[in-house]
Amino acid sequence: MAYFAAVLARTDGGWDVSETELDDVETLADLADLAREAAQDDDTVLVFIEQEDAWFAVLRVDGEEDPRIFVSDGAAAARSSYGSILTDELVDRVGDGDFDDFDSLVSELEDEDAETDESDQDEEDAGTAVGPGGVPVGPLGDSDLLTEFGLASPDLLDLSGEGAVPGDALAEIAEALGCGEVLEAVR
Numbered sequence: 001m002a003y004f005a006a007v008l009a010r011t012d013g014g015w016d017v018s019e020t021e022l023d024d025v026e027t028l029a030d031l032a033d034l035a036r037e038a039a040q041d042d043d044t045v046l047v048f049i050e051q052e053d054a055w056f057a058v059l060r061v062d063g064e065e066d067p068r069i070f071v072s073d074g075a076a077a078a079r080s081s082y083g084s085i086l087t088d089e090l091v092d093r094v095g096d097g098d099f100d101d102f103d104s105l106v107s108e109l110e111d112e113d114a115e116t117d118e119s120d121q122d123e124e125d126a127g128t129a130v131g132p133g134g135v136p137v138g139p140l141g142d143s144d145l146l147t148e149f150g151l152a153s154p155d156l157l158d159l160s161g162e163g164a165v166p167g168d169a170l171a172e173i174a175e176a177l178g179c180g181e182v183l184e185a186v187r
Contacts, residue, residue: 009038015179035061056166072160074140
């Protein structure tokens with residue numbers, strides 16, 4: 001399956017965007033190192049990955065801190081080689097695939113004061129859908145990783161919802177960051 005990957009390095013003048021190859025990436029550490037190589041000092045670097053409009057991911061690296069990861073559809077990404085690098089890490093952070101507490105993995109946008117009708121209760125009782133390998137279907141990871149750049153968690157989650165097109169989502173994210181035209185030029 002075809003992938004698109006780009007590295008976006010934060011600079012004094014905005015974002016430096018370049019397409020990148022993932023051929024040598026076998027682990028999350030490899031991907032983080034690839035991002036750090038593009039960094040100026042310890043500035044933020046983002047890696048966008050998209051697989052044929054099936055899913056997208058954003059990896060954020062700030063200096064030597066642990067990478068922050070967001071995947072638009074965990075189950076879809078888990079079925080691909082590069083996506084599984086990310087979803088495996090997210091699963092490991094929770095602890096050996098224990099998905100009893102999805103709050104740490106899947107961001108939920110529920111109004112605490114909203115009333116739950118019977119159909120909503122049935123869906124809650126059914127639990128969160130999981131795909132192959134027990135990875136949750138839908139958004140997975142840190143939906144707040146772009147908040148300081150002007151893209152709030154609910155907006156990122158909206159770009160990941162049912163019917164969303166990953167290529168279009170990455171374009172919208174790049175627009176919010178102020179580098180949409182540059183990203184489009186490397187696509």
